[in-house]
Amino acid sequence: MQFDRRGFLKITGLTLLGLSAKPGWEVFSKIDQPEPSPMAESLAKIRWAMAVDLKKCWSAKEGCRDCIDACHRIHNVPNLGTLKEEIKWTWTEPYEKVFPEHELEYSEENHRDKPVLLLCNQCDDPPCVKYCPTRATWRREDGIVMMDFHRCIGCRYCMAGCPYGSRSFNWRDPRPFIKKINPEYPTRTRGVVEKCNFCVERLAQGLIPACVEACKEKALIFGDLKKPDSEVRKALQNRVIYQRHPELGTKPKVYYIL
Amino acid sequence: MYDKSKIIPALVIFLGLATYPIWHNTVSGKARYVPKPELPTDKAKKECVEPKTFIRVNHKTLLEDWKFSVVRNGIRTYQASNKKAYTISLNRTCMNCHTDKTKFCDQCHTYMGVTNKCWDCHIYPKQLSPGPLAMRGP
Amino acid sequence: MLDQRQKIIGEDTVLFEHIWKTGKGFYITVSILGALVLLGLYAYITQYRTGLGVTGLSRQIFWGVYITNFVFFIGISHAGTFISAVLRILKAEWRRPISRASELTTVFILMFGVGSVLIDLGRPDRMLYAIRYAHFRSPLLWDVCSIATYLTVSSISLYLALIPDIAMLRDLGGKREWFYRILSLGWRNTESQHRRLERAIGFVSVLVIPVMITVHTVVSFVFAMTIQPLWHSAIFGPYFVVGAIFSGVASVIVVMAVLRKAYHLESYIKPIHFNNIGIFLMAMTLLWFYFTFAEYITIVYGNDPVHMAIFWSKISGKFSPLFWLHFTLCFVIPLPILAIKKYRTIRGTVIASISIVLGMWLERFVIIVPTLTRQRMPIQGAYYIPTWVEWSILAGCISLFMLLYTLFTKVFPIVPIWEVREGREKAAATVAARITSYMPETGTDLNLPSPGGRG
Amino acid sequence: MEDVSKQKALKIDYTLPIKSWMEPTVEFRKGTYGYPGASKHVNYLGLPFPREWQPTDKDWKLPENWKEIILRGMKDRLGRYRSFRLFLDICVRCGACADKCHFFIGSGDPKNMPVLRAELLRSIYRRYFTLSGKVFGKLAGARELTEEVLKEWFYYFYQCTECRRCSVFCPYGIDTCEITMMARELLNLIGLNINWIVEPASKSYRTGNHLGIPPHAFKSTVDFAIDEIKEITGIQVEVPINRKGAEILFITPSADYFASPHWYTFLGYLLLFHEIGLDYTWSTYASEGGNFGLFHSADLAKRLNAKIYSEAKRLGVKWILGGECGHMWRVIHQYMDTFNGPADFLEEPISPVTGTHFDHVKSTKMVHICEFTADLIKNNKLKLDPNRNDKWKVTYHDSCNISRGMGLLEEPRYILRNVCTEFYEMPENTIKERTFCCGSGAGLGSDENMEIRLRGGFPRANAVKYVKEQYGVNLLTCICAIDRATLPPLLEYWVPGVEVAGVHELVGNALVLKGEKERTTNLRGEPLTPSEN
Amino acid sequence: MGLWYAISGILLLIFFVVIGIEGIGLYSLFAIFIPYAAILLFVVGFIYRVLKWASSPVPFHIPTVSGQQKSLPWIKADNINSPYTTGGVVKRLALEILLFRSLLKNEKVEIDAPHRLLFRTSVLLWLGAMAFHWSLLVILLRHLRFFLEPVPSVVVILQRVDSIFQNLLPILYISDLIIVIALAYLFLRRVIYPQVKYISLPSDYFVLLTIAGIALSGVLMRLIFKVDLVQVKEWVMAMLSFRPMPPKGVSLLFYIHLFFVSLLIAYFPLSKLMHMPGIFLSPTKNMRNTSRNDRHINPWNHPVKVHTYEEYEEEFRNPMKEVGLPVEKE
Structure with missing residues (x-):
């Protein structure tokens, strides 16, 4: 029995x-946090990060969207076709808007309008996590800020908390707006928030994030900050690196190299 | 006996209600219906992650645990009782063998009057064939 | 023919009239309000089925009318507590006739405060997750807790003060007697019951004041705890509390005026009430101005570009019409009306109050929306025009509030009869005692209503 | 009443005994039980087992086969009364009825909770008539029928006034009155009865009324009333007795023309009938409205009740008018037609004054005096001066049988509102269908059980006290002869200063008669208005 | 005292199932024989008891009137509390059965001061009874999914509404929660309130405990020790089409649940649970208050000895003549 x-x-x-x-x-x-998991220890040894080599990126042909398309295709990100209800995990904005604090008035103006790739910064101290009333978003030991779509109640407080505008809300049922569905990854329902997850499902399979893989210019460098010999560490060495709004204390782990 | 005209009909109604399931099932012709979830014929797909008896009873819990394990803990392999390890994935593991949700999941769920919300987000393999998603409309 | 109905009713017939008499006006009011409620319901069903996309909200400006309503409604709710609890503790006798109307405003409007948040949710079906997976670092949870406490405490205080009146209605008999009998909890006006009731009301009145301050502080924290420009402000707590009392008291004046007209309560709600609350409202106007000034002058001197961008969008940018309108409504119009004695009439205070109520809704809107247009990164095309759905739901909420209010007054007296009578007795006793002390000879002969013996 | 003053400060104790109720115990203490029926009355009625005995005796001189008689009687009644079997079967012992009984409230004795009172009988029913009781015995709440149980029955079933208040609160409408009636019938099978029931019944059987007033005495009491009316109002009224061919036969409890304060109600009737010129008659043969047989058995009730229709038939009246009484109306409203109907020799009642058809009494053809008077007042047929009752601040006590057996609630109130100036209701949970019994109905109105009467009347008195304190009420009106007899000592004990009157006494006071002299006193001979202090 | 009898009885019965299933393996006894027997006993016993009631007449017209009678046209009659039409009776019974209206009138008596009574409204019993009976009904209807194929959409919807709380707690029906609380209340009041304790019999506790056993074993099966529901339904369907076979792969807990259900329905006709059909037959509630208008017939109305006018006049003729009262015979 x-x-x-x-x-x-x-x-x-x-x-x-x-x-x-x-x-x-x-x-x-059964409270789900903090529940020591067998993985937690090994995750704690990792700190995923990404570097965006803007020079390399800008060397690509005008209007290159390889990384964005790959990301959105893989994650079933819908294209609603309007600015109002737009959902985006990765996207670009002009340099001057991304780094408004950089004084561009008298410096070279040629990269003022250049696109800068934006995505969730996977902060070390993510504000969004503090605000979520149901712990539908939280930070994993390896630094990835996760979303649990099953649990999101759609209050959008995380969006108010995020200073980077990395989060999108499903204003309606997204499925009809997905051109080709990737069965490997679930879609979302209306009323939940979503964002870039650093391709956590691919990392688990030993793959690198889709955008990194898709970039022909090798402008995106991904790796483990805690490994001294990782690619991302090498890429950051001896270079001038920027983060978005480091003054806010969020400690972003997406770096921009110029 | 007194008040026959009221008590006899009332008792008939009582008897009718008490035996209602029998009539219901006879009329629907499903008295002998037994759900038969379609099992994979492929030999390689014969063995499930856990014994059938366990799955029949606990699949909901197992799936909940799986969800929890992947999403919250990042553990994507399941150490089954048969000592094998399985990838935790509704699509790639479960639906890999049971490809047709309507012929597998729905069989018992309908039989038991159970509704679930899995497929609001997750996509079952057969769902992708000729454009069923568009049916949902904006 | 004198019977106990008359004995119970006494001289206060008019207070019972709105319960007994159902005129044409009632049906017209109920059907108009009912239609608006149905419209709101229809709008919500549309939103529920389609998603929040039917509103004017967008990826950028994801909070709008609903959150404005939330803050606004919670703010209004402070009135009741203030009038009934604070004035009760201060032993301000004139609060007696209006204490129930204001408490009722609190309880009902609070429900809509809570409701507004629920309406704003993307997945209302999962709302209980906020309890199941409660995450107490989130200021939203603080709101859940404090509002729940506030609603409970203020409902209790409303109900406690209702009990003797319910018992009175029960003793009058009639069709709804069973209903009043159950609600009256066996109230028989005995000494021990009175003692217990007074003690309970006193306790709740004291308890509700810290809760009241907490509630709106915590509501402001929802914004202040973020690092968004012009939200992240240390004075938001008191600023919101002041704004809340400001708008709440103003709305009580409006409610009082409406009740006075509709139910002919001229001999209960008197010019003195409008005058006294009007003076208080004037003080609140100045206090509100002080906080607004302090808030913005700090921003200007800080000169943080991110903050300044939002600041200028309010002062001279695309939100300037709204900003200046709200400033006019909240300060420029009411201050002279309330400050000059000649204008501080019933009509004057009501005009000032309406202006303040509208202005305070706009204030909430102007606090919430502009910040979202440009957080840290100027985004093109950030716009927000509420759609019919939001307006309908707003109209539905306000209509349902008024409808509930109307229905309540169909069942219960809106002026706390026993409190008014207790006040009368106390006043008579005081006057009698004073006269006796001045004129020991004649004082006792004066034919004053005798104290003691409860109505 | 010296008994009353001796029993100052009755203690009410709600603590329960440790012993289970299943063990029968009963202590016959003076003041709590009625004396057994005297043999001569039992004999006169032809009831079984007349004998001299006392409840305090050890040996109750029961017949040899008493157990068999009881069980046979029980079986017989289970087959004849659905209510009996049903009420024994379906009680779930939820306890809702527990504190609804005035005897429980006033005495704290748990066996006075309606549920337990019924359980005294139910436990015997289970033991002898149900499968579960036979199999599980005590576990199913069954117990043996012993002499001790019988004594308990005698004690507690003569401590129930059959007021039916519990049945209002019972979710299944279980009516302890029905159970008490059955239990009393069973007890009577072996001669366990009380004199206060048997004696009035036998007198009523013989002389037509409970008080045993012979026809000539009846006549002289009427003559006395005529004189008294003449003195107060200056009017000479006609009072026809046993007159054949009258339109209406009037029947009222005999106490009305013999006891006080009933007497003034009697005067009220006479004034009213005179003023409207009613074509009516009294009867000496059917000179009793009340029916103490009801407190004994259905059969005895029927025997006594039979006189009304037979007298109506003999006198050739068209319909019957009934006076103010409680259980009289329970019998007339719910039993008479079934007992002794159909009354096809009568006509459907029509008020000769207003022409109103009383079309809710088409079958029984008997109208309540309050229905009749209310109709008169409504149609402006009476000239009333309510100020003549200014002495009184009035409240109204609903009699149990009138309210829960009949539903006559508004008619007397309508009359009162028209004949007096100050009328106050007692708390709503003690009036109308939730009214409290006077504590002395159903044959318990004797002096020997005064303690239990005072206890049973306590809740009623408490409500009177409330209106006395609240509004200064000084007169309790009622439309029940037993109330008028038993409430005065009750109020004297619990609420001194409140008097008792019938509704038609106040009607008689207020009625402005054609050609009357100016009244200086009310029917009681007291000044019309209270003195100035 | 009665309480301990009931508890030991319940434990004994659980022990009986444990031995029967775990020890001896009497699956057919518990899954086929006992349920069939229980249902048979229930239906036959139920009808027998009702017929037994029906076999006694209602000799007199005895409604408990609780409102104004229909008399003079200008006095407003109360057709629910003092029904004068069949519609009124139906309304009165419906309110009683669906809303337990009499319990809503309940009040508690307290002694406020010496010799001063205070009546307090008391709706707790009403709340407890309502909560218990309504959730029992919902649970019963929900279980129809085991008995009906196809499952009617009403049942599915009911189930979905009932489980809306799953947002708050894992897999728990509202009705389950309510019935457990209500049972606890109903049980505790029998144990705690001295008056109710005093009137309670072992069988009162026994019924409550049996239902509690059913509810708890059901909740446990839902929450923790899960059962293969498809097997259960297949078993039910087989039983319903009279091809009995014990269910496969179900746990002891299921047998306990099933045994207690069987016990309850078999015990039903023997016990106070018959209040369910009884309320419909209650003559104090199901009669119209029109007894002066419609003659009620007593089928056994036997003749009785009466004292006739002739006998009366015989005794009093002379004094009557003396005072001038008319007499029949001179």
């Missing part, structure tokens, strides 16, 4: 009522 594979308790009738208190309690008190 087996009630449960994990063998909660092998009980017989008479003890049933009394003993059921404990597993009953476990069910009700």
